[in-house]
Amino acid sequence: MNKDKRREILVRLQEQRPNPETELEFSSPYELLVAVALSAQATDVSVNKATRVLFPVANTPQAMLNLGVEGVKQYIKTIGLFNTKAVNVIKAAQMLVDNHHGEVPEDREALEALPGVGRKTANVVLNTAFGWPTIAVDTHIYRVSNRTKFAVGKTVDNVEQKLLKVVPTEFKVDVHHWLILHGRYTCLARKPRCGSCIIEDxxxxxxxxx
Structure with missing residues (x-):
């Protein structure tokens, strides 16, 4: 795919969603961190249902520690892999209290050192909470990038590096939101809705x- 075609795709996606946002519900960097960690192999809808009850009770690392692993499990047991996720949430909260004064660090290495936080989660937090031009590649972005030929790669890391290379600077902060939402609602995995797609041509x- 050539540069002009990529730019036109981005322009159209921007016009469709000029102010894209994650569909995860949060009101602080810590809530976002927890929500993204919980969303691994789970839907945003299921995570939001759980955090609407969890966050009023525990929306800081110390409050989460006060709940404990078993307490967290009671709030997130409807989410896949909830046992492991509860343990990671508590371990991460302890590290944030011990090493970062209870604040979410604006630092990739520090974020990826937290249990349950990989590169994708760190990218989402850096982008959405702190405005970094990072691109978190999930299954939707991987599919859309390869299917459209916008950024072809055999792994999510390959696609991320290709996107970072070919997406112009002015689009980098928002592009992962556009691609996720496009994959979620139009470029579906089993049967893409090409007839109603704004970038079909x-x-x-x-x-x-x-």
């Missing part, structure tokens, strides 16, 4: 649907 996917 620019997309290089060969097997377009009606």
């Amino acid at each position: 620019l997309c290089e996917f060969k097997d377009k649907t009606e």
Whole structure:
């Protein structure tokens, strides 16, 4: 895909969603960190249902520690892998209290050192909480990038590096939101809704649907 076509795709996605936001509900960097960590192999809808009850009770690392692992489990047991996630949430809260004065660090290395926080989660927090031009590649972005030929790669890391290279600076802060939402609502995994897609004429996917 050439540079001009990529830019036009980004312009259209920007016009469609000029102020894109994550669908996870949060009101602080810590709430975002927890929500993103909980969303691994789970839907944003299921995470939001749990955190609407959890966050009024515990929305700081110390408050989360006060709940303890078993307490956290009671709030997130409807989410997949909740046992492991509860342990990680408590371990991460302890590290934030011990090493970062109870604050979420604006630092990739420090974020990735937290239990349950990988590169994708760190990218989301740095982008959404702190405005960094990072691109968190999830299954939706991986699919859309490869299917459209916008940024082809065999792994999520390959796609991330390609996106960082080909996406112009002015679009970098918002592009991962656009691609996630496009994958979630239009470029579906099983049957993309090509007929209602605003970038259908620019997309290089060969097997377009009606």
